[in-house]
Amino acid sequence: MAGKYKELAEVLKQECIAPDIYSMWLQTDKIAEQAVPGQFISVYSNDGSRLLPRPISLCEIDKDKKALRIVYRVAGKGTAEFAQCQKGDKLEILGPLGNGFPMERAEGKKVFLIGGGIGIPPMVELSRQLPGEKTVIAGYRDDKLFLKEELERNAVFYAATEDGSVGTKGNVLDAIRENKLTADVIYACGPTPMLRALK
Numbered sequence: 001m002a003g004k005y006k007e008l009a010e011v012l013k014q015e016c017i018a019p020d021i022y023s024m025w026l027q028t029d030k031i032a033e034q035a036v037p038g039q040f041i042s043v044y045s046n047d048g049s050r051l052l053p054r055p056i057s058l059c060e061i062d063k064d065k066k067a068l069r070i071v072y073r074v075a076g077k078g079t080a081e082f083a084q085c086q087k088g089d090k091l092e093i094l095g096p097l098g099n100g101f102p103m104e105r106a107e108g109k110k111v112f113l114i115g116g117g118i119g120i121p122p123m124v125e126l127s128r129q130l131p132g133e134k135t136v137i138a139g140y141r142d143d144k145l146f147l148k149e150e151l152e153r154n155a156v157f158y159a160a161t162e163d164g165s166v167g168t169k170g171n172v173l174d175a176i177r178e179n180k181l182t183a184d185v186i187y188a189c190g191p192t193p194m195l196r197a198l199k
């Protein structure tokens with residue numbers, strides 16, 4: 001297994017893609033080359049009063065350009081600071097962290113990629129790299145379906161929304177039942193109650 005690196009990454013691009021949800025591309029030296037779907041990076045604040053880094057999942061990995069895309073929700077002062085970053089700004093990052101998804105289990109099988117809320121971003125790179133028949137079931141609060149286009153490129157896409165504004169009203173399990181979906185293997189990322197329910 002490759003090592004992890006601490007780097008000063010440059011912000012290539014940042015945009016707000018839904019209320020409080022930001023997408024940021026970072027230029028890295030070594031981290032993008034090593035990263036695999038399902039891993040994350042720790043992003044350090046430039047404010048000395050916030051010592052702990054924020055763990056953020058990798059949404060896309062571009063090994064050719066040595067770039068990483070993270071998609072995160074502004075939840076506190078640290079992520080609010082990241083949301084102010086402009087092209088050319090620098091952020092200290094540590095990664096790649098975590099084990100990544102065990103992709104070999106999917107070979108020749110029907111696969112569910114299930115993401116809830118901020119657990120949706122890691123499904124983008126996974127849907128790109130996994131071979132075979134893939135169905136994404138994504139759970140959102142409302143009709144702001146961030147990353148829908150990226151996910152539709154590589155998989156059949158279903159949405160569940162808490163307020164019922166798009167797709168199935170309810171959660172990802174309601175969408176699976178309503179659409180009578182089946183799979184042999186499940187990859188999931190999201191809030192603990194969702195993961196517990198899936199289990």
